[in-house]
Amino acid sequence: MTPKALLVLGLWYFFSFVTLFLNKYILTTLKAEAVFFATVQMLITTFMGWVNIHFPMGMYKPIKREGSAKPPNFYRNMLVVGSTRFLVVFLGLLALKYVAVSFTETIKSSAPIFTVFISRLLLGEKNGIFVQMSLLPIMSGLALCSAYELGFHIYGFLAALGTNVSECLQFVFSKLCISSDKNKTTPAEFQFYTCLASLFLQAPVCIVLMDWSAAATTSNHLLLLMMINGLSYHFQTMMAWVLMSFVSPVTHSVCNTVKRAILIWLSVLVFGNPITFLSGLGTCIVTLGVFSYNKAREYEQKKRDLMVKYGTGNGASSQL
Structure with missing residues (x-):
């Protein structure tokens, strides 16, 4: 990785930590109204996405286009990813309301499946x-962790x-839109337009x-924490988009796995979540399984590249 990619990675980890633990603190300790909280979060992110379109702040290089032309299927792609963003935010906050941070992150670690x-x-x-076999420890570890979670x-x-499912859908579309030449989109455009689509879907919810009465009585202190x-x-997701332009999908997946593992154990230390031995063992098995999955993907990608190089494969790839 380049020094800039490492800086982006470090910032991604930092803002992921801050966001996750503020989510848990605001929802469970301060008893914030969940739907109102999700709306404030998305409003701030939408506004900051608009700011970053006009002021990149060194996070990406603006794309020069003729006039106001957008990439093919731009608005369709933004609507699809915006829908998944709405589900990620809404369901993510709902999960934290009912279960521990460590358990939520363990479930998310099963993303490769x-x-x-x-x-x-x-x-x-x-x-x-090899990829299919690597899914077995992920599924078994997840089952063990869920069965013995206190x-x-x-x-x-x-x-x-x-x-988890929504985040995986989001990743597949995001990578194609940010990385491919045909659908090239800047991280800030991605942030603004997908959040705008998410807000549109969030309005009827x-x-x-x-709970309008609970939202109306939100204190200034709580509102400040929400902001x-x-x-x-915003910066967590922006760093994730920016990182996609620096590294391969396999490297990004490995970095995400390491982030999940760190967040799981930090949540145990910070919140003091009680865990059983078998639940902890399940978490370790899931983490090891994901690393095995990433290695298997890397091996099979190299194998495909060699087949294409020596004319024994077609090397075709799918695009939006």
Whole structure:
């Protein structure tokens, strides 16, 4: 990695830590109204995305286009990713309301399982035997962790699982939009337009589900913390988009796995979440399984590259 990529990686880890623990503190300790909290978070992120379009702050290089032309299927892609962003934020906060941070992050660590199936369905991407075998420890570790989690709650588990699927869908579309020449989009454009689409979808949810009386009595102190959280979430996601332009998907996946592992154990230390031996063992198995998955993906990618180089494969790839 280049020094700039390492800086972006460090900032991504830092803002992920701040956002996650502010989420938990605001929801469980300060008892914030969850839908209102999600709306404030997305409003701040949308505004900051607009700011970064006009002021990149050294995070990316603006793309020169003729007139106001956008890449092919730009608004469709923004709507798709915006829909997944809405689900990631809403279900993520719902999960934290019911279960521990460490358990939520363990569920999210199983992302490779869903990435394999989503990539197959949407992109037609096939995986070899090594990748498929690496999914076994992830699934078994996740089952072990869930079965022996002291604070297990079915709503929290389903919300965390839904967050995971939504995040995987978001990753598949995001990588293609940011990295491919055909659909090239800047991180700031991605941030602003997907958040705008997310807010559009969030509006009816606010009207129906928000506890308006609780939202109206939100203190200035709590509102300030929500705004700080929104800023942190903005920079967390911006750093993730920027990192995608520096590294390969495999490297990005490894970095994300390391981040999950760090957040799991930091949450245990900070919040003092009680865990059983088998639950902790399940977390370790999931983490090791994800590392095995990444290594298997790397091996199979090298194998495909060699086949293309020596004319024994077609090397075709799918695009949006």
